[in-house]
Amino acid sequence: MKLSKRETIMVIAIVFFLLIAGFWFVLLSPAQDALALAQAEYDIIKGKDEENESIINSVSTLNDTLNELKINVSTIEDSLLPELDNEVIVEHLANIFVDHGLQYITEITSDPIITDNLLLSDGSYSQNSVQWVRINLKISGTDGVTEGGIPAVGYEEFIEAVKEIEDENPTTIHISSISMEDSDYGFQYFLISVDVFAFNLPNRISSFDATEHYIVWDRELAEAGGIFGIPYADVQDSLDGAIYFKPFASVQAADATNAGTTEVTLPTETTAQDVLTPTLPAA
Amino acid sequence: MANSKKFEASKRDMNFFSAFSSASGQIGSYMSLTLIVVLAFLIVGGGVYAFVFLQTRAIQSNIDILNAKMESEAYQSELAKFSEVNISMSVLNQQYYEVSALYSRVQNTDKIESSYMDTIYSSVPSDVIITDFAYTDGTVILSGTADSYYSPLDMIANFSKSKLFTNVEITNIAQVDNSAQVMTPEALAAAKDYTFTLQGSLKSTYAVLISRLIDDVATTPLTAVKSQTLGVGEQFAETGVNTFTSPDGTTYILSRISIDDVFISEADLSEIKLSDSISGIVSSSVDIKLYYTLSVTTGGVQE
Numbered sequence: 001m002k003l004s005k006r007e008t009i010m011v012i013a014i015v016f017f018l019l020i021a022g023f024w025f026v027l028l029s030p031a032q033d034a035l036a037l038a039q040a041e042y043d044i045i046k047g048k049d050e051e052n053e054s055i056i057n058s059v060s061t062l063n064d065t066l067n068e069l070k071i072n073v074s075t076i077e078d079s080l081l082p083e084l085d086n087e088v089i090v091e092h093l094a095n096i097f098v099d100h101g102l103q104y105i106t107e108i109t110s111d112p113i114i115t116d117n118l119l120l121s122d123g124s125y126s127q128n129s130v131q132w133v134r135i136n137l138k139i140s141g142t143d144g145v146t147e148g149g150i151p152a153v154g155y156e157e158f159i160e161a162v163k164e165i166e167d168e169n170p171t172t173i174h175i176s177s178i179s180m181e182d183s184d185y186g187f188q189y190f191l192i193s194v195d196v197f198a199f200n201l202p203n204r205i206s207s208f209d210a211t212e213h214y215i216v217w218d219r220e221l222a223e224a225g226g227i228f229g230i231p232y233a234d235v236q237d238s239l240d241g242a243i244y245f246k247p248f249a250s251v252q253a254a255d256a257t258n259a260g261t262t263e264v265t266l267p268t269e270t271t272a273q274d275v276l277t278p279t280l281p282a283a
Numbered sequence: 284m285a286n287s288k289k290f291e292a293s294k295r296d297m298n299f300f301s302a303f304s305s306a307s308g309q310i311g312s313y314m315s316l317t318l319i320v321v322l323a324f325l326i327v328g329g330g331v332y333a334f335v336f337l338q339t340r341a342i343q344s345n346i347d348i349l350n351a352k353m354e355s356e357a358y359q360s361e362l363a364k365f366s367e368v369n370i371s372m373s374v375l376n377q378q379y380y381e382v383s384a385l386y387s388r389v390q391n392t393d394k395i396e397s398s399y400m401d402t403i404y405s406s407v408p409s410d411v412i413i414t415d416f417a418y419t420d421g422t423v424i425l426s427g428t429a430d431s432y433y434s435p436l437d438m439i440a441n442f443s444k445s446k447l448f449t450n451v452e453i454t455n456i457a458q459v460d461n462s463a464q465v466m467t468p469e470a471l472a473a474a475k476d477y478t479f480t481l482q483g484s485l486k487s488t489y490a491v492l493i494s495r496l497i498d499d500v501a502t503t504p505l506t507a508v509k510s511q512t513l514g515v516g517e518q519f520a521e522t523g524v525n526t527f528t529s530p531d532g533t534t535y536i537l538s539r540i541s542i543d544d545v546f547i548s549e550a551d552l553s554e555i556k557l558s559d560s561i562s563g564i565v566s567s568s569v570d571i572k573l574y575y576t577l578s579v580t581t582g583g584v585q586e
Contacts, residue, residue: 058532062531120381174393
């Protein structure tokens with residue numbers, strides 16, 4: 001079969017076209033798709049890597065911020081006492097007054113410890129809380145002329161002691177009230193109420209100062225030997241021999257007011273001996 | 284005739300061969316050209332394919348390298364460090380909020396200031412004797428004796444000059460009846476003629492608390508509570524309330540505000556957003572909670 005020139009060119013063109021198409025669709029296109037896919041995958045991974053790198057690079061900055069935050073939290077944690085020890089607080093406050101010449105402390109009381117919990121916005125309570133106790137002291141001033149030649153100590157010494165308490169640890173010790181009562185006998189009573197605050201932090205991050213005045217008991221151990229109950233030998237003279245119902249006595253003393261539940265019938269003419277040995281009613 | 288036909292036939296054959304050889308020569312040249320083009324195409328196509336293939340391999344190789352890097356122990360450990368730091372930060376932030384909130388309560392409890400007593404002490408006229416005083420809850424009560432009823436008034440005038448009290452009340456000024464007393468004339472002359480009781484109110488102070496929280500169910504705190512103690516009539520102002528950037532660089536946008544646990548209206552919120560600040564005059568304790576949502580950036584615009 002003879003092909004014309006045109007036909008020959010056309011056949012060659014078709015073959016060539018098929019060749020290109022075959023190359024394009026069978027080889028190049030899948031290869032390009034694979035390249036595009038690989039490029040897309042690479043871009044994603046590269047993006048992720050860059051993101052991670054930026055995260056990794058931010059760790060040191062975050063660590064700095066974290067340390068700064070720790071310092072801030074520690075500063076606040078250290079601003080209140082780590083615990084409340086009534087005996088230490090009272091002893092320390094009393095010492096301040098004694099140091100200013102107000103050594104006649106006539107009354108010390110302490111109110112029950114109050115715990116202030118923090119209600120969080122989600123309605124739950126925080127484990128952290130603040131505790132505080134109010135210590136009340138009543139101290140007598142002196143008139144300077146009483147027996148013993150004690151120098152006069154009054155308002156000025158009291159207010160100096162107040163200032164010392166106020167300045168010593170202003171974040172944790174608050175003086176809630178002060179007052180004075182004049183005795184009209186040349187001396188005054190000074191009263192002070194001091195609120196002492198402590199954090200109760202189960203997850204405390206800072207270590208507390210173990211040498212803080214208000215938590216360290218620095219007196220020597222008291223010698224043991226105290227007893228329970230006032231022994232007969234220590235009964236005041238004015239009470240000794242008074243008629244009082246004694247459950248353990250075989251014979252009760254007769255007294256209408258102090259005889260307890262036992263009814264005593266006294267003889268018409270009562271003698272001292274009768275009082276000591278009354279006639280008990282029949283059971 | 285027959286010869287003439289044979290001649291014609293041989294002539295046609297010759298023409299055919301001539302045409303045939305001429306056509307085959309043309310085809311041959313086309314084939315050569317085609318072969319050259321196909322060869323060129325194969326070379327170019329092969330080159331392109333090889334380029335694409337090699338590029339794909341190179342990218343794949345980079346992917347493998349990146350994957351290996353990202354899966355490496357060192358890399359994962361660095362990432363884990365970030366998670367640890369973030370968790371620590373979150374825990375610490377909560378602790379910071381809680382201790383600061385508790386501490387602000389302590390800071391804002393009533394306490395006396397001995398400096399007020401110094402002012403009172405230096406304002407007592409010479410003929411006045413203070414026999415009793417009580418200073419608690421921002422109030423000072425003074426009782427005493429004086430030579431005249433002017434003396435307690437002089438004392439109040441002294442207090443006014445030093446602007447110590449916001450208000451002073453004369454509870455009582457009374458003449459002392461000494462007629463029943465057995466006293467020498469000298470003692471009677473020395474005895475004070477009046478007793479008095481005064482009550483003064485010191486300037487009240489109140490706490491202003493500002494908290495920043497995430498506007499979600501858990502209302503996670505973003506930072507410590509900011510606490511100020513201000514006197515009555517003083518102004519409080521907090522600027523830069525519209526956004527909050529946490530230490531890790533995350534930006535939050537103001538969504539709601541509550542004052543003493545009551546959410547403010549949309550109109551008030553818009554006004555605050557416009558001025559990027561919240562302010563007011565102190566007349567009582569104020570607890571302001573600023574709620575934020577995570578900022579989302581779309582097309583370069585923060586939402």
